[in-house]
Amino acid sequence: MTTPLDTRQTPLTSDDTKPPILSIRGLTVGFDERLILDKLDLDVKRGEILGIVGASGTGKSVLLRSVLGLLNRQAGQFILFGHDTENLTRAERLTIERRLGVLFQHGALFSSLSVLQNIQVPMREYYSLPQRLMDELAISKLELVGLSPDAAHKFPSELSGGMIKRAALARALALDPQLLFLDEPTSGLDPISAEEFDDLISTLRDTLGLTVFMVTHDLDSLSQACDRIAVLAERRVLAIGNMTELQKNPHPWIKSYFTGKRAFRQWDKS
Amino acid sequence: METGTGRNDIMAPQGSDIATSGQPPLLQGDGTVADGTLHLSGDWTIDTLKEADQQVDSIVQSRSTFQKLNLSGLAMLDTSGAWVIIRLLRGLGLKMTDAEPIRADHKSLFEAVEETNKKQPQSTPQPGFLISALSQTGEDVVEIYNDVKILAYLTGEIVLCLLRSILNPRSLRITSIVHHMHQTGLKAVPIVALMSFLVGAIVAQQGAFQLRKFGAEPFVIDLVGILVLREVGILLTAILVAGRSGSAFTAEIGSMKMREEIDAMRVMGLNIIEVLIAPRVIALIIALPLLGLVANLAGLVGGGMLLWVYSDIAPTAYINWLREAVAINTFLVGVIKAPFMALIIALIACSEGLQVGGSAESLGRRTTAAVVKSIFLMVMVDGLFAIFFAAIGY
Numbered sequence: 300m301t302t303p304l305d306t307r308q309t310p311l312t313s314d315d316t317k318p319p320i321l322s323i324r325g326l327t328v329g330f331d332e333r334l335i336l337d338k339l340d341l342d343v344k345r346g347e348i349l350g351i352v353g354a355s356g357t358g359k360s361v362l363l364r365s366v367l368g369l370l371n372r373q374a375g376q377f378i379l380f381g382h383d384t385e386n387l388t389r390a391e392r393l394t395i396e397r398r399l400g401v402l403f404q405h406g407a408l409f410s411s412l413s414v415l416q417n418i419q420v421p422m423r424e425y426y427s428l429p430q431r432l433m434d435e436l437a438i439s440k441l442e443l444v445g446l447s448p449d450a451a452h453k454f455p456s457e458l459s460g461g462m463i464k465r466a467a468l469a470r471a472l473a474l475d476p477q478l479l480f481l482d483e484p485t486s487g488l489d490p491i492s493a494e495e496f497d498d499l500i501s502t503l504r505d506t507l508g509l510t511v512f513m514v515t516h517d518l519d520s521l522s523q524a525c526d527r528i529a530v531l532a533e534r535r536v537l538a539i540g541n542m543t544e545l546q547k548n549p550h551p552w553i554k555s556y557f558t559g560k561r562a563f564r565q566w567d568k569s
Numbered sequence: 570m571e572t573g574t575g576r577n578d579i580m581a582p583q584g585s586d587i588a589t590s591g592q593p594p595l596l597q598g599d600g601t602v603a604d605g606t607l608h609l610s611g612d613w614t615i616d617t618l619k620e621a622d623q624q625v626d627s628i629v630q631s632r633s634t635f636q637k638l639n640l641s642g643l644a645m646l647d648t649s650g651a652w653v654i655i656r657l658l659r660g661l662g663l664k665m666t667d668a669e670p671i672r673a674d675h676k677s678l679f680e681a682v683e684e685t686n687k688k689q690p691q692s693t694p695q696p697g698f699l700i701s702a703l704s705q706t707g708e709d710v711v712e713i714y715n716d717v718k719i720l721a722y723l724t725g726e727i728v729l730c731l732l733r734s735i736l737n738p739r740s741l742r743i744t745s746i747v748h749h750m751h752q753t754g755l756k757a758v759p760i761v762a763l764m765s766f767l768v769g770a771i772v773a774q775q776g777a778f779q780l781r782k783f784g785a786e787p788f789v790i791d792l793v794g795i796l797v798l799r800e801v802g803i804l805l806t807a808i809l810v811a812g813r814s815g816s817a818f819t820a821e822i823g824s825m826k827m828r829e830e831i832d833a834m835r836v837m838g839l840n841i842i843e844v845l846i847a848p849r850v851i852a853l854i855i856a857l858p859l860l861g862l863v864a865n866l867a868g869l870v871g872g873g874m875l876l877w878v879y880s881d882i883a884p885t886a887y888i889n890w891l892r893e894a895v896a897i898n899t900f901l902v903g904v905i906k907a908p909f910m911a912l913i914i915a916l917i918a919c920s921e922g923l924q925v926g927g928s929a930e931s932l933g934r935r936t937t938a939a940v941v942k943s944i945f946l947m948v949m950v951d952g953l954f955a956i957f958f959a960a961i962g963y
Contacts, residue, residue: 410927410928410929410930411928411929411930422615426615426616426618426619427619428618428619428622429619429622432618432622432653435652435656435686436648436649436652438685438686439648439652439682439685439686440648441685442684442685442686443648443681443682443685448686448688454927454928455927455928456926456927456928457927472648474615475614475615475647475648475649502681505677506677506678506680506681507647507648507678508674
């Protein structure tokens with residue numbers, strides 16, 4: 300019998316004085332001989348929206364997948380909600396995983412289930428709730444992410460790209476996670492939908508008190524939604540900070556990323 | 570950059586990270602008290618939702634009247650809990666303003682959830698047994714009609730494709746045909762031979778056992794020869810190929826359809842029939858008779874081996890008797906069916922593959938349907954051939 304993992308936090312006035320919700324220490328991941336990530340350290344603060352950027356192939360998805368436990372790491376430590384993920388019992392691990400929500404790049408909705416059933420999958424797995432209540436909760440989640448209840452009985456193959464992302468977000472939110480992982484949430488969306496999606500993420504963060512870990516390439520998302528941005532390059536986190544801080548960074552890749560033509564268009568608008 | 574310190578307070582009710590040890594949700598108060606206030610306390614989160622929902626249900630159903638909902642005892646709250654509280658308010662005919670005090674950090678959550686589930690979901694009436702049976706029958710008929718239509722279309726297109734290839738031999742994809750012959754023919758030889766060998770032996774053993782009672786043991790050779798050559802060799806091979814290659818055709822074409830590869834080919838101006846379907850059909854039409862030949866030989870060898878061991882019929886005697894028992898027409902009757910079986914397997918498998926929809930489930934359903942339909946049709950066609958050959962006395 301292990302002691303219950305009660306880490307109830309007393310409200311504090313600043314994010315920085317709280318332990319981070321997720322700490323990654325010395326993460327090393329590689330395939331065959333090639334190292335993708337080498338002794339990477341990263342902290343995700345409570346309540347922030349952290350954007351991860353990097354050139355293609357620098358291991359953004361690898362980072363995300365190894366945090367989620369989908370990829371084996373060669374070395375490194377994850378401290379999630381103040382607990383080292385290595386030393387957890389099965390039950391504790393499940394409790395922690397229930398506090399995580401993931402939105403995969405292509406939604407990963409179950410194609411044989413309707414949207415409503417997709418959202419109910421985690422509820423069904425972990426709780427025994429009456430069907431009526433699950434229906435109401437699922438509709439409520441759908442409306443929170445800005446879909447109309449009419450979409451509830453559609454199947455994923457009948458949805459547009461933007462609707463799939465929203466429905467998948469509703470599923471990720473089904474159990475009220477505290478830490479939400481988003482893998483390129485706005486990729487494949489038109490600029491208007493992408494902007495709405497950014498607003499949605501910010502709104503949800505404020506109403507539900509989420510912490511968001513977002514892999515993205517979208518400069519609009521980075522400037523509008525993210526509190527901090529971590530730049531992944533040379534197998535580690537090269538720089539971390541907000542948009543203005545990163546723009547002053549002398550590193551050539553960061554310079555060209557944040558002060559390139561596309562980025563300038565971004566500044567012209569504001 | 571920071572969006573305000575209010576967010577830190579929002580974190581507070583959800584501060585319990587992975588602990589579920591909270592206070593149970595509780596609703597207290599009764600309608601008889603003059604002020605009519607309902608007191609709500611404890612944690613209202615998804616972990617405690619079942620209990621909370623039951624209490625809300627019983628309060629709403631008791632039809633007691635309350636004017637106010639006191640939320641001062643509310644500890645932790647999430648969207649699910651907020652929804653149940655909203656449902657309580659709606660059930661009691663109260664408004665959001667009747668619930669107080671609402672903590673600053675709960676306010677936006679309540680406001681967001683308040684906006685949801687406003688419409689009562691209209692339940693679609695379940696049709697009665699007769700109606701649903703009739704509509705199912707109708708759908709099935711339409712389905713069969715569509716199957717026939719697409720099979721006719723595919724057959725026509727393949728014939729066209731073959732005619733075109735006379736004028737333009739390049740349109741016949743030789744590489745692709747050889748590849749599929751390798752996959753469906755050569756690679757299937759070991760399993761087809763083994764299975765026929767065993768079936769030939771089994772038929773021989775059963776026959777020998779029964780005929781021994783009449784002292785007619787040598788007639789087993791007639792039995793094995795005719796049965797294997799006319800029916801079993803080809804039919805079993807075709808069934809095996811339907812399970813092995815027919816399902817593969819459906820799955821290959823179906824997953825290409827799901828991943829829009831077929832659409833990509835279409836817009837590049839490639840002819841799907843010419844590139845995907847015709848090579849498979851032609852390859853199988855060539856490969857199946859050859860496999861049937863292998864199966865026939867293996868079946869006869871199996872029967873001979875068994876009779877040698879079981880009934881002491883020497884191989885030379887077996888072969889001599891077999892020569893008397895079967896003629897070339899026995900073999901032809903069997904082998905002539907093979908191309909038709911191949912056509913059935915390949916056409917049905919490809920047509921089912923092209924009808925795969927967007928979901929993984931539909932791929933599975935179509936693959937199953939391809940195997941089941943082709944085996945059923947093959948057995949039917951086999952029966953028709955038996956009647957036909959009996960009628961012409963061949």
